[in-house]
Amino acid sequence: MTTQYMKVSRIANWTSTLDVKLPKSLDDALAAYDALRYVETGHEPVIDPTKLKAAGVAAEVERVAKELSVNAHLEEAQQRIAGQLESRIIREAAAAVPSVLDQLTEKFDAQAARYVAAAVKLPLDLTSESVVETRDAEVLAALGEATEAAGFLEKVDNWLESLGELPGYSTNPNYEPVLRVTAPDDYKPLYALREAHQARHTADTLLQSVGPVYFAAARNGVEFKMLTPDESTQLLQDLEDGKPLTAGQRFIGVRR
Known part of the structure; x- marks a missing residue:
């Protein structure tokens, strides 16, 4: 507690x-x-x-x-x-959240853009071996850029998570951890983000340094966006509602 x-x-x-x-x-x-x-x-x-x-x-x-x-x-x-x-x-911290978000927006957008620009230059299967094998100075430079940008994204990510401790921002039990700084517009990339999140502790150290979820987001064209707990919960609901019905659901007459 x-x-x-x-x-x-x-x-x-x-x-x-x-x-x-x-x-x-x-x-x-x-x-x-x-x-x-x-x-x-x-x-x-x-x-x-x-x-x-x-x-x-x-x-x-x-x-x-x-x-x-x-x-x-x-x-x-x-x-x-x-x-x-x-x-x-x-109480006052909760009231200050909108101001903090406003102050963060410009830098967050810049760092997210910096991250995406660097991530797309890296091997899709990002490992120490794959980077060494490229023998490409541009890849090494991109790795450094992505790592630095990921450091800032992670700070914002952790801050957004902590908002659930404040009055008015209580975390929903179904709060999705991959929907704090990323906002997919379809359920398919959400699955890719979840998979990256689940494998984050066993991922290659280089992939860990750039953030597995952020890397998956960049490579799947997912928008980087700051989401409060309530916004994250609403986005998750929208994504779930947009999923096509399975054959079994259609058979029993489920409607969305």
């Missing part, structure tokens, strides 16, 4: 990861949350048994008790303030 702290930690990385500007209110809340981490909430009481005398034991107990009480109250106060700030940050 994703905790509030984990959600806020991801939100705090939006600026550095995506190179976007956050609304001032969200920036201020994140700054306050970060400052809260350094607030002193007390130390363990220092007890020196070598200095204790019978007459002073009661006073020592009272002193230690007071320190423990103050520490406990400080810690509870810090936790309560942190909880309120976390809730505020998560």
